Amino acid sequence: MNKNHDVVVRNQEKGLCYLALNLLIVLISTLLSIASLIKLPTAYLIALHLYSLNQCLYG
Numbered sequence: 358m359n360k361n362h363d364v365v366v367r368n369q370e371k372g373l374c375y376l377a378l379n380l381l382i383v384l385i386s387t388l389l390s391i392a393s394l395i396k397l398p399t400a401y402l403i404a405l406h407l408y409s410l411n412q413c414l415y416g
Contacts, residue, residue, distance in 0.1 A: 374413040381406060 385406050392402055 371414065377413060378410055381410065 385402065388402055392398075
């Protein structure tokens with residue numbers, strides 16, 4: 358019972374992660390278009406995004 362509850366909670370957290378990921382993708386796309394206008398290092402933004410995604414899914 359408790360184990361099943363833990364799995365459900367973990368799945369809900371992953372669901373929230375994927376929702377956050379979708380929002381992040383939109384945000385990153387926006388940031389990248391802004392970054393290209395003001396010449397920010399695009400690779401840095403992508404690395405930051407991937408890091409936060411890894412923290413969310415596996416952290």
